[in-house]
Amino acid sequence: MLRLSFATGTEPGKWFTRFRDRTAHGRLLTTDSEDPLAELLDARxxxxxxxLPDPRVTGDYHVVELYRESPGIALPKDSELTLLDRVSSADIEGEIVNWRTPADGLIDIPAVREGLQVVAANVGVVIAPRPLIRVLSRKQIEHRDFxxxxPATHIALVWRKTDDSGGIQDFVGIAKGRTPNSSRQVAPKRSAREKALAKQERRAGAAGVEKRARKTRRR
Incomplete structure (x- = not known):
């Protein structure tokens, strides 16, 4: 069994499906967490x-960066700023900033959530990673690129070097775009019945092709 904790604001569902379908590592247990690193540190x-960034990630961990998050801004739904595709610092001069990504890049999700509640009440803005704003926003909120x-934030897979395993390596490969035909991926074992059904399907497909070819030759 592989236990994976994922950060709020990420949407890794397609990777979970591919891991379950393509590999034979057993159960995948996933948890949506505001602090997945805490669960990793506690061995949960x-x-x-x-x-990332996060100062708790030391040399004891493997880190594979997957993508950079776009900075975003949350706006009241009726704000004139929603007319813009991208909002700049100059555009929000005089606006109340309920929360913004600090210089160290650390994202305080409870604080972001609290700031968004104020934006939903038609007061001020929040500046944070746009994928996070998208997930946490209410109907009264619009969001745009900022x-x-x-500071830039990045989404990465992190695990203890001492816990490296085939299951982890396969999940990392899938998240990085490894295809089902990769020789590095452990394919799921099929039962004799599954193999027989697959063989029947191949034969039926071949018969269908031949039948259509005969019809074409008669025309």
Missing amino acids: ADLALAR VGDV
Whole structure:
């Protein structure tokens, strides 16, 4: 069994499906967490899909960066700023900023959530990773890309070097785009019945092709 904790604001469902369908590592137990690294540090998870930077990630861990998150801004639904595709620092001069990504890049999800509640009440803005804003926003909130002096955040897979395993390596490969035909991936074993059904399907497909070919020749 592989235990994976993933950060709020990420949507790794397609990777979970591919891991279950393509590999034979047993059960995949997943948890949506505001702090997946805490679960990794406490050994409640084998692998974390985490938001970086984070000073708790030391040389004892493997880190595979997957993608960079776009900075975003949350706006009241009726704000004139929603007319813009991208909002800059100059555009929000005079606005109340309920929360913004700090200089160290650390994202305080409870604080972001609290700030969004104020935005939903038609007061001020929140600047944070846009994928996180998208997940946490209510109907009264719109979000846009933010162009300004905001530290970048990244989503990465993190795990203890001492816990490296085939299951972890296969999940990392899938998240990085490894195809089902990769020789590095452990394919799921099929029962004799599954193999027989697959053989029947191949024969039926071949027969169908031949039948259509005969019809074409008669025309």
